[in-house]
Amino acid sequence: MKYFLRLCAFLLLLIFLVFPLPVQAASSSAVTPAKFSDANLKSKDFSNQSFPTANFAKVNLEEANFSNADLRGAVFNASNLSNANLHGVDFTNGFAYLTTFDGADLTDAIFQEAILSFSTFEGAKITGADFTSAILDRWQIKQLCANASGINSKTGVDTRESLGCK
Numbered sequence: 576m577k578y579f580l581r582l583c584a585f586l587l588l589l590i591f592l593v594f595p596l597p598v599q600a601a602s603s604s605a606v607t608p609a610k611f612s613d614a615n616l617k618s619k620d621f622s623n624q625s626f627p628t629a630n631f632a633k634v635n636l637e638e639a640n641f642s643n644a645d646l647r648g649a650v651f652n653a654s655n656l657s658n659a660n661l662h663g664v665d666f667t668n669g670f671a672y673l674t675t676f677d678g679a680d681l682t683d684a685i686f687q688e689a690i691l692s693f694s695t696f697e698g699a700k701i702t703g704a705d706f707t708s709a710i711l712d713r714w715q716i717k718q719l720c721a722n723a724s725g726i727n728s729k730t731g732v733d734t735r736e737s738l739g740c741k
Contacts, residue, residue, distance in 0.1 A: 622660075642680075663729075683728050691715065705730045706737040716740070 609629040618638045625645040632652045636659055643663040651671040658678040669689040677697040681704045690710040696719055703725035711719070720740035726733050 665729075682725070685727065685730060687730070701734060703727045704734050704737075705732040706734070707732055709737075711738075 609626055610632075611630065611634045612632045613634070615635045616639055617635050618640075619636070620640045621644050622640045622642040623644065626649050627645060628648040628650075629646070630650045630652075631654045632650070634651075634654045637655050637657045638659060639656065640660045641664050642660045644661075644665075646664050646666045646669055648668045649666065650669070651674040653673040654671075655675045656679050657675050659676070660680045661676075661684050662680050663683045664681075665685045666689050667685055667687045669686070671689065671691050671694045674691075674694040676699050677695055679696075679699045681696075681699050681701045683703040684701075684705070686704060686706045686709045688708045689706075692710060692712060694715070696715065699719075699722075701719055701723055704723075705727040706719070707730070716738055719738055720735065723734045723738055723740050727737075
């Protein structure tokens with residue numbers, strides 16, 4: 576009897592190895608991050624949506640609306656966010672390299688621990704934005720400190736302090 580049970584278990588294992596059961600995953604967006612590459616999404620409305628770890632590479636997002644969006648861990652690589660509405664976004668742990676934020680509304684946005692190297696913020700509205708532990712170049716900090724004011728409503732952090740303005 577003992578040998579019979581072992582033989583049955585072995586045969587069952589062999590059947591599952593040779594003919595595995597199909598697996599169904601959740602939606603593909605839950606498995607892989609959203610990717611937007613070389614697209615023109617000018618004036619597109621992304622407000623109140625969630626794009627954690629999304630990848631925006633060389634995307635024209637001029638005048639796009641990301642207000643109150645969840646962009647934690649998102650990547651913007653050489654993208655154009657000129658005059659975009661990023662009011663209240665959470666960009667914690669995000670990455671924006673060579674990205675243009677010129678004229679963008681960044682009020683009450685959270686950029687904690689974000690990497691913002693070589694991005695521009697000419698004329699951006701940053702009242703209440705939180706840049707705590709963000710990676711910024713010296714010239715960016717100087718540019719942002721010229722207009723920095725306010726306290727972030729979610730984190731309670733002073734914008735000037737988060738940038739290390741003097």
